[in-house]
Amino acid sequence: MEKFNRKYILSVGASSLGQKIVFDYNTAPFTIEFDIQRNILSSANNASIRIKNLSEVTRDKIRKNRWDYGVFRGVNLRAGYDDNLPTIFDGNITQCWSVREGSDFISQIEAFDGGYAFQNSITSMSFPEGTSQDSIIRSLLSNLQPSVTVGAIGDLPNTKSTRATVYSGPTMDILREITGERCFVDNSKINVLADTECLEGSIQVISSQSGLLGTPILEETYLNFDMIFEPRLQIGQRVRLESLTGAIFNGFYKVISLKHKGIISPTVSGNAVTSVGLFAPQALQVVA
Numbered sequence: 001m002e003k004f005n006r007k008y009i010l011s012v013g014a015s016s017l018g019q020k021i022v023f024d025y026n027t028a029p030f031t032i033e034f035d036i037q038r039n040i041l042s043s044a045n046n047a048s049i050r051i052k053n054l055s056e057v058t059r060d061k062i063r064k065n066r067w068d069y070g071v072f073r074g075v076n077l078r079a080g081y082d083d084n085l086p087t088i089f090d091g092n093i094t095q096c097w098s099v100r101e102g103s104d105f106i107s108q109i110e111a112f113d114g115g116y117a118f119q120n121s122i123t124s125m126s127f128p129e130g131t132s133q134d135s136i137i138r139s140l141l142s143n144l145q146p147s148v149t150v151g152a153i154g155d156l157p158n159t160k161s162t163r164a165t166v167y168s169g170p171t172m173d174i175l176r177e178i179t180g181e182r183c184f185v186d187n188s189k190i191n192v193l194a195d196t197e198c199l200e201g202s203i204q205v206i207s208s209q210s211g212l213l214g215t216p217i218l219e220e221t222y223l224n225f226d227m228i229f230e231p232r233l234q235i236g237q238r239v240r241l242e243s244l245t246g247a248i249f250n251g252f253y254k255v256i257s258l259k260h261k262g263i264i265s266p267t268v269s270g271n272a273v274t275s276v277g278l279f280a281p282q283a284l285q286v287v288a
Contacts, residue, residue, distance in 0.1 A: 002081065003081055003211060003228050003229065004081060004082075005081055005082050006079070006080070006081060006229070006262075006264045006272060007025040007026065007079070007080065007081065007082065007083075007085060007264065008023075008025050008032060008077060008078060008079040008080075008085065008264050009022065009023070009024050009025065009077075009078045009079075009085055010022070010023040010032065010049070010051070010075075010076070010077050010078075011023075011074070011075065011076040011077075012062050012073075012075050012093070012096075012109065013062075013072075013073030013074045013075065013092075013093060014061040014062055014073070015060070015061050015062070015063065015064070015073075016061070019061075020074075021058060021061060021062060023051065025264065025266075029265075029266040030051050030052055030053065030054065031051075031052040031053075031263065031264070031265035031266070031267060031268050032049060032050065032051050032052070032263070032264055032265070033049070033050040033262070033263045033270075034047065034048070034049050034050075034077065034079070034088075034089075034260060034261065034262065034263075034264075035047070035048045035049075035259075035260075035261045036048075036077070036088055036089045036258075036259065036260040036261070037257075037258075037259050038089070038113065038186055038187075038235050038257065038258045038259075039184070039235065039256060039257040039258070039277070040184045040186075040193075040235055040236060040256040040257065041184060044091075044112040044113055044114050044115045044118050044185065045089075045091070045112065045113035045114070045185065045186060046091075046110070046111065046112050046113070046115075047075070047077070047089045047091065047109070047110075047111045047112075047113070048108065048109070048110055048111075049075070049077060049089075049108070049109040049111070050106055050107070050108050050109075051106070051107045051108075051109070052104050052105070052106060052107075052265075053104055053105055054098070054105065054107050058107075059098040059105065059107050062093075062096050062107065062109070063096055063097060063098065064093050064094075064095055064096045065095065066094050066095035066110075070120065072092055072116045072147060073092060073093045074090070074091070074092050074093070075089070075090075075091060075092065075093050075109055075111045076089070076090045077089045077090075078231075079229075079231050079260075079264065080231040080232075084232075085231070086202075086231045086232050087187055088231045088260050089111070089113065089187070089260075090113065090187040090188045091111045091112050091113035091114060091115060091187075091188060092111060092112060092114075092115050092116040092147065093109055093110070093111050094110050094111060094112055094115060095109075095110050096108065096109045096110070113185055113186065113187065113188060114144075114147070114148045114185035114188060114190070116147045116148075117144045117147045117148040117171070117172065117185070118170075118172050118185075120147075121143060121144050121147075121148075121170065121171040121172065122169065122170060122171065123140060123143050123167050123168065123169060123170070123171040123174055124167075124168045125139060125140070125143075125166070125167050125168075126164065126165065126166045126167075127139075127161065127164065127165045127166075127167075128164050129161060129162065129163050129164050130160050130161065131160065131161050131165070132157075132158050132159065132160050132161075133156065133157045133158070133159050133160075133161070133178070134156040134157065134158050136161075136165070136167075136178065137156055137175070137178060137179060137192065138150075138153075138156075140167070140171055140174060140175050140178075141153075141175070141190055141192070143171050144171055144172075144190055147188070148185055148188055148189065148190050149188065149189050149190070150189065150190060151186070151189030151190055151191040152189075152191045152192075152193060152199055152236065152287050153191070153192050153287070154182075154192060154193045154194055154197035154285075154287050155194070155197070156192065175190075175192075179192055182194055184235070184236070186234070186235040186236065191236055193236055193287060195254075195279070195281045196281045196284060196285055197284075197285050197286075197287050198236055198237060198238040198254045198284050198285070198286055198287065199234055199236045199237040199238065199286070199287060200237065200238065200286050201232070201233060201234045201237030201238065201239060201255070202232045202234075203230065203232040203233055203239065204239065204240060205239070205240045205241075205242055206227065206230075206239055206240070206241050206242065206276070207241075207242040207243070207244075208243075208244060210227070210230065211227040211228030211229075211230055211274075212225065212227050212243060213225070213226045213227055213228065213273070214226060214245070215243065215245040215246040216241065216243055216246045216249050216278075218249065221279065222256065222257075222277050222278065222279055223241070223249055223253065223277070223278040223279075223280070224275065224276065224277050224278075225243075225275075225276055226273050226274070226275050226276070227273070227274050227276060228272070228273065228274070229260065229262055229272035229273060229274050230274045230276075231260070231274075233255055233258055233274065233276065234255065235255055235256070235257070235258060236254065236255065236256075237254070237255050238252060238253070238254060238255075238284050238286060239252070239253055239254075239255055239278070240252050240253075241253055241278065251280065252280070252284055253278035253279060253280045254278065254279050254280070254281065254284060255276065255277070255278060256277050256278065256279045257275075257276070257277030258274060258275070258276060258277075259274065259275040260272070260273075260274050261273055261275070
């Protein structure tokens with residue numbers, strides 16, 4: 001994949017109920033900056049997106065007060081090269097405002113991936129004696145819809161409860177507890193994967209040819225490095241590292257964190273970099 005001609009399509013929920021405003025680089029090339037952090041942890045992923053010089057009418061339509069907890073307004077950013085634009089963030093806006101910086105108006109969007117479900121999904125469920133843990137977990141997962149859908153599910157325990165069970169409280173907190181912190185939300189999909197379970201991603205190898213920058217650094221049990229903006233990577237996927245300067249680390253890993261940071265603009269020169277965190281369990285099993 002040649003990494004030239006960065007482009008984006010940004011969809012933002014507007015103040016009018018159900019309305020979306022779409023910014024397409026091909027038809028209206030505004031300058032945007034993005035700082036997106038995604039990981040396999042149980043906390044919500046987040047994004048900060050800045051758009052330069054929108055009209056006053058558009059700025060008013062996308063403005064959102066952070067205290068409007070019960071209002072769901074989505075934001076989706078697809079970015080990449082030419083017409084290959086994978087989703088690098090899908091979530092909900094927590095706040096959006098505009099300020100003047102010099103001669104420019106900057107509209108800033110702050111968003112969480114699955115944040116609406118984290119804040120608003122409450123469970124009150126009871127299960128009779130003999131219900132399998134697999135069934136309980138799947139029932140709880142369905143309670144997060146529609147703002148979060150079910151993604152990849154690994155092997156779940158089939159042990160059956162020896163008594164009736166009642167769950168009451170924030171759904172995500174309950175899921176974290178009964179899955180042993182194995183659940184995570186990424187691009188508005190909740191996944192449940194063990195350390196040794198992974199996804200099959202669309203990019204299989206990370207090397208200098210695919211944009212690896214510098215030498216990977218081992219920090220405790222995680223391997224970290226930067227690469228030229230790589231939107232195809234997914235959280236939880238398997239990848240093979242092939243480093244010329246850090247050959248001791250070459251092998252198969254699970255992607256546990258991604259940070260996309262950069263600028264896409266028709267007028268302003270700037271970099272776009274993806275910071276990657278990998279984890280290497282003893283064996284990796286791909287989950288369909």
